[in-house]
Amino acid sequence: MSALIPSPTIIAHLALIFVVFNMLVMSAAFMVWLERKVCAWIQDRHGPNRVGFEGLLQPFADVFKLMMKEDLRPKAADAALFAIAPIISCITAFAAFSVVPFGTETTLFGLLDEPIPLQVTDVNVAVLVIFAIASMGVYGIVLAGWASNSKYSLLGGLRSAAQMISYELSYGMALAAVIMLAGSLSLREIVLNQSGYWFGVIPKWYVFLQPIGFFIFMTAGVAETNRAPFDFPEAEQELVAGYHTEYSSMSFALFFLAEYVNMVTVSAVATSLYLGGWLGPFLPDWLQWIYFLIKVFLILFFYVWMRWTLPRYRYDQLMEFGWKWLLPVSVVNLLATVVLVLWIG
Amino acid sequence: MDTIAFYIFAAIAILASLGVIGQGNPMHSVMLLIVSFGALAGLYILLQAPFTAVTQIIIYAGAIMVLFLFVVMLLNVPREEPVPVTAAGMLGPTAMKIGAVLSVVLAIEVVWGLSRLGPTWFSQDAEAAGVSSVSRIGNVLFTDHAFAFEATSILILVAMVGAVVIARREH
Numbered sequence: 001m002s003a004l005i006p007s008p009t010i011i012a013h014l015a016l017i018f019v020v021f022n023m024l025v026m027s028a029a030f031m032v033w034l035e036r037k038v039c040a041w042i043q044d045r046h047g048p049n050r051v052g053f054e055g056l057l058q059p060f061a062d063v064f065k066l067m068m069k070e071d072l073r074p075k076a077a078d079a080a081l082f083a084i085a086p087i088i089s090c091i092t093a094f095a096a097f098s099v100v101p102f103g104t105e106t107t108l109f110g111l112l113d114e115p116i117p118l119q120v121t122d123v124n125v126a127v128l129v130i131f132a133i134a135s136m137g138v139y140g141i142v143l144a145g146w147a148s149n150s151k152y153s154l155l156g157g158l159r160s161a162a163q164m165i166s167y168e169l170s171y172g173m174a175l176a177a178v179i180m181l182a183g184s185l186s187l188r189e190i191v192l193n194q195s196g197y198w199f200g201v202i203p204k205w206y207v208f209l210q211p212i213g214f215f216i217f218m219t220a221g222v223a224e225t226n227r228a229p230f231d232f233p234e235a236e237q238e239l240v241a242g243y244h245t246e247y248s249s250m251s252f253a254l255f256f257l258a259e260y261v262n263m264v265t266v267s268a269v270a271t272s273l274y275l276g277g278w279l280g281p282f283l284p285d286w287l288q289w290i291y292f293l294i295k296v297f298l299i300l301f302f303y304v305w306m307r308w309t310l311p312r313y314r315y316d317q318l319m320e321f322g323w324k325w326l327l328p329v330s331v332v333n334l335l336a337t338v339v340l341v342l343w344i345g
Numbered sequence: 346m347d348t349i350a351f352y353i354f355a356a357i358a359i360l361a362s363l364g365v366i367g368q369g370n371p372m373h374s375v376m377l378l379i380v381s382f383g384a385l386a387g388l389y390i391l392l393q394a395p396f397t398a399v400t401q402i403i404i405y406a407g408a409i410m411v412l413f414l415f416v417v418m419l420l421n422v423p424r425e426e427p428v429p430v431t432a433a434g435m436l437g438p439t440a441m442k443i444g445a446v447l448s449v450v451l452a453i454e455v456v457w458g459l460s461r462l463g464p465t466w467f468s469q470d471a472e473a474a475g476v477s478s479v480s481r482i483g484n485v486l487f488t489d490h491a492f493a494f495e496a497t498s499i500l501i502l503v504a505m506v507g508a509v510v511i512a513r514r515e516h
Binding site for chain 1: 370372373376379395396399400402403406407408411412414415418419478479
């Protein structure tokens with residue numbers, strides 16, 4: 001009989017997965033609201049302010065509207081791939097977050113016998129898992145572009161594939177530099193390696209050891225998530241809506257959700273790799289996840305700020321920047337890190 | 346538990362691989378090949394080799410297949426042309442006889458090879474798990490297999506230079 005009742009640890013893990021999943025969905029909804037509010041603020045408008053307090057319920061109204069719409073599919077589209085593309089996008093967006101740690105180990109106030117880490121799963125090759133899932137994310141967009149059988153979608157999909165291949169290299173090089181500093185592939189260990197202070201005040205975050213690496217990671221991250229100023233796959237003025245031109249209703253909403261969840265994931269990974277994850281002063285251990293949320297929020301705000309401030313690049317400029325500037329700089333950064341690590345030990 | 350997972354992954358890998366060659370839409374073939382690679386990665390994880398599994402995804406399912414997809418998309422072939430002539434028309438009688446002999450030999454080899462295999466189990470000890478750790482792989486790669494590693498890298502460099510030369514010939 002006892003075998004049928006799951007142990008408290010398993011229940012806690014399931015609860016953790018449930019909480020993380022819903023937090024990601026809610027953060028995507030909140031990000032849509034934030035995006036529109038910040039955009040309005042930058043353009044000297046009010047933004048959404050009708051549904052709920054200051055328009056906070058606007059994203060839910062939007063989702064409800066999308067759910068009520070008919071799900072259209074072009075007659076010449078490839079039915080199977082057309083249906084599966086938004087699902088791939090969404091799954092990869094959510095899956096990447098599962099290895100991100102967001103707090104110290106906890107027994108939930110003595111509820112559990114063994115402490116569990118605040119993280120869905122702690123694999124010892126976490127950084128590579130994130131890289132692998134990010135490289136799978138491109139399929140959602142490429143397939144959507146191809147399966148729609150529309151020229152705008154196809155161009156968007158092709159651009160996305162080229163862009164992601166180009167920036168993945170720099171992304172990987174930036175990751176490799178951090179891995180060498182930490183001497184571990186586990187995100188939890190990388191975060192724990194950043195605890196402590198230099199001269200008693202400056203936190204030992206890798207952003208201070210790897211400022212160039214942080215810049216490369218964030219630039220490549222923006223390109224990987226297809227956000228402005230690198231939002232070529234869906235450049236409105238040229239491609240209507242790019243790869244999701246032909247999508248409607250909830251399948252469109254899934255792409256939208258995936259984009260925002262991807263942003264949250266990239267921000268969370270950047271926080272863990274460069275900004276010390278959940279580490280911070282003053283608060284007790286069990287409240288440290290608040291620092292994680294604050295840091296992730298700041299990066300997300302930066303994302304939105306950048307989108308409404310910078311104009312889009314030209315496509316050849318994007319490719320030139322990726323291959324001729326970002327990649328060489330990241331190689332040099334990697335070599336410099338090798339020398340530094342070997343020299344200091 | 347491991348055995349059930351093994352059969353699931355193995356079945357997915359085999360069915361997806363059959364699908365790759367069994368249907369005419371090149372885009373579907375590419376996607377099925379990715380599914381097959383994913384199932385292989387699952388098998389590596391069962392063999393306590395998470396690093397190999399993740400590299401399998403990054404390199405094969407991630408990098409190489411994106412390239413495949415790119416080419417297929419650019420060619421934009423909705424369906425493969427059905428082969429206009431039958432095998433009998435394409436090959437001469439001698440070639441068909443040799444082909445038949447070769448396939449019989451292959452079938453005998455496969456049956457003989459499979460019959461000699463004993464049952465295998467997934468090892469659960471820490472020693473086996475340690476073999477796949479990243480630092481162990483790195484050490485072995487750069488000491489015991491240093492020559493093979495360097496030779497491969499030169500080979501890849503030559504291929505890259507060759508590709509650039511061929512692509513820029515018109516200029």
